Amino acid sequence: MTIAVLVVLTGSGFDAAPRWPTRIQVFVANSGSDNVSVYSPRLGKVTATVQVGDYPTGVGAHPAGHRVYVANESSDTVSVIDTRTLAVIATVPVGANPYGVAATRTHAYVTNFGSHDVTVIDTTTNAPVATIPVGRSPHSAVASPDGSRVYVTNNGGDSVTVINTSTNTPVATIPVGIFPAGIAISFDGKLLYVANTGSNTITVIDTADNGPSATAEVGSAPLGVAVTRGGRVHVANTRSDTVSVLGPTGQPLDVVQVQRMPEGAAAAFDDSHVDVTNTGSDTVSVIDAKTGKPAAPFAVGAQPEGVVVTS
Structure with a gap:
């Protein structure tokens, strides 16, 4: 397998970047420039910029990696990107102010912040097939x-x-902290991690009984959450310009300094790195998932928010 190493600025204080499989791509939704930056870790540069709808925020990937779904908050649509051609192949109408996206093999689930529901999109036809009422102002979503x-x-x-995807109905409601935003799930599906922006905490949920099992304090205004295959939880703290690194049960491990206003977070499938969008500096920080050390950030579009890593 061909590998490459990102160039690190001399005297930057960053560690050398991790090694990257050839087919990894990072998709970043830039809410301020209405586009998506596509970054190739192997080449060490942004290889494409894809124009989408108005104010793109959340972004999710199909489990097979061939499609990326972008929630356009101000145009009430989802842009579907083919990850091979890097072209928008469909624009799907959804509810009011879509924000987050989670995809299974058959459907994409879009959280509509303004209409308090979730639009279900058929991933074969790219057509909306159901609307699911949820709680007030749904923000982010993750699939088991x-x-x-x-x-x-x-x-x-x-x-x-909690939505049962075989019936597309809510089956449980789990209380968490104040203003929950980002959410991630462990690779074995046993634990959920919820960032509570208003209480500066992470709630750890046991999916076996849908009960909160732990609460951990993190930095100020946590938003994005990503968990690696090895179980390290990364939390983007928007107001403290840091990423909190936690163990599987919420135990504190490290705090990583990043750039201004980190918001979104995504972990690579191969456990090599975690990408964190910095909304205030128009960059993405790359953190080694095993050592916790940051490599040099890369520049993207204006006000990056959502991020996803595909292969």
């Missing part, structure tokens, strides 16, 4: 590894809605 459940944070309801 087997695709049987989708978990939605309700930013205005201080809760998480």
Whole structure:
């Protein structure tokens, strides 16, 4: 397998970047420039900029890696990007102010912040097929590894809605902290991690009984969450310009300094790195998932928010 190493600025204080498999791509939704930056770790540069709808925020990937779904908050649509051609192949109408996206093999689930529901999109036809009522102001979503459940944070309801994907109905509501935003799930599907922006905490949820099992303090205004295959949880703290690194049960491990206003976070499937969008500096920080050391950030479009890594 061909590998490459990102160039690090002399005297920058960053560690050398991790090694990268050839087919990894990082998709970054730039809310301020209405586009998506596509970054190739192997080449060490942004290889494409894809124009999407108005104010793109959340971004999610199909489990097979051939499609990326971008929530356009101000145009009430989702742009579907083919990851091979890097072209928008469909624009799907959804609810009011879509923000987050989670995809299973058959459907994409879009959180509509303004209409308090979730639009379900058929991933074969790219057509909306259902609308699911959830809690107030749904923010982000994540699918279980087997695709049987989708978990939605309700930013205005201080809760998480659990959706059964075989029936597309809510089956549970889990209380969490204040203003829950980002959400991530462990690779084995046993633990959920919810960033509570208003209480500066992470809620750890046991998916076996949908009960909160732990609460951990993090930095100021946590938003994005990503968990590696090895179980390290990375939390983007927007107001403290840091990433908190936690163990699987919420135990503190490290704090990584990044650039201004980190917001989104995504972990690579191969456990090599975590990418964090810095909304205030129009960059993405790259953190080695094993050592916790940051490599040199790369520049993207204006006000990057959502990020996803595909292969």
